[in-house]
Amino acid sequence: xxxxxIVRHAKSSWKDPxxxxxxxxxxxxxxxxxxxxxRRLQKRGVQPDIVVSSDARRAMDTAVxxxxxxxxxxxxxxKNPDLYHGAPDRIxxxxxxxxxxxxxxxxxxxxxxxxxxxxxxxxxxxxxIPTAGVLxxxxxxxxxxxxxxxxxxxxxxxxxxxxxxxxxxxxxAP
Numbered sequence: 001x002x003x004x005x006i007v008r009h010a011k012s013s014w015k016d017p018x019x020x021x022x023x024x025x026x027x028x029x030x031x032x033x034x035x036x037x038x039r040r041l042q043k044r045g046v047q048p049d050i051v052v053s054s055d056a057r058r059a060m061d062t063a064v065x066x067x068x069x070x071x072x073x074x075x076x077x078x079k080n081p082d083l084y085h086g087a088p089d090r091i092x093x094x095x096x097x098x099x100x101x102x103x104x105x106x107x108x109x110x111x112x113x114x115x116x117x118x119x120x121x122x123x124x125x126x127x128x129i130p131t132a133g134v135l136x137x138x139x140x141x142x143x144x145x146x147x148x149x150x151x152x153x154x155x156x157x158x159x160x161x162x163x164x165x166x167x168x169x170x171x172x173a174p
């Protein structure tokens with residue numbers, strides 16, 4: 001079983017108009033949402049072997065905040081500049097190259113690429129992964145290279161505005 005956690009970065013700040021997009025930090029809502037989503041993942045027993053994040057500040061801040069909540073050591077957080085506004089094919093190529101020894105991997109990035117890639121797997125398309133939203137995909141395979149729609153076993157969608165931990169959107173696999 002391979003578990004892929006697709007995470008859109010938490011809400012970012014537009015407060016400083018002189019800051020480059022790549023350097024924008026999380027705003028107050030994002031600073032609250034990222035650890036909250038980490039708490040929800042922890043409550044469900046999620047324990048990523050590694051966290052791979054876009055190198056944009058808002059994505060890295062989200063990755064670090066969630067990883068801390070999940071007890072993931074800092075050395076298990078990797079920056080990947082190709083995730084910065086990466087197209088679905090680029091994101092999927094990164095996932096396909098993951099080490100098969102890793103059972104659970106969290107990928108933190110940006111829309112629209114994350115939502116478009118996620119929709120390649122799930123049977124009922126979602127319009128948007130909201131900021132700090134998490135889509136958990138579980139695949140019946142031993143290799144990241146072999147993940148595809150036909151071996152998706154289970155998926156779960158959670159996001160900060162879904163205020164009920166138990167009312168998570170479960171998307172049934174085919």
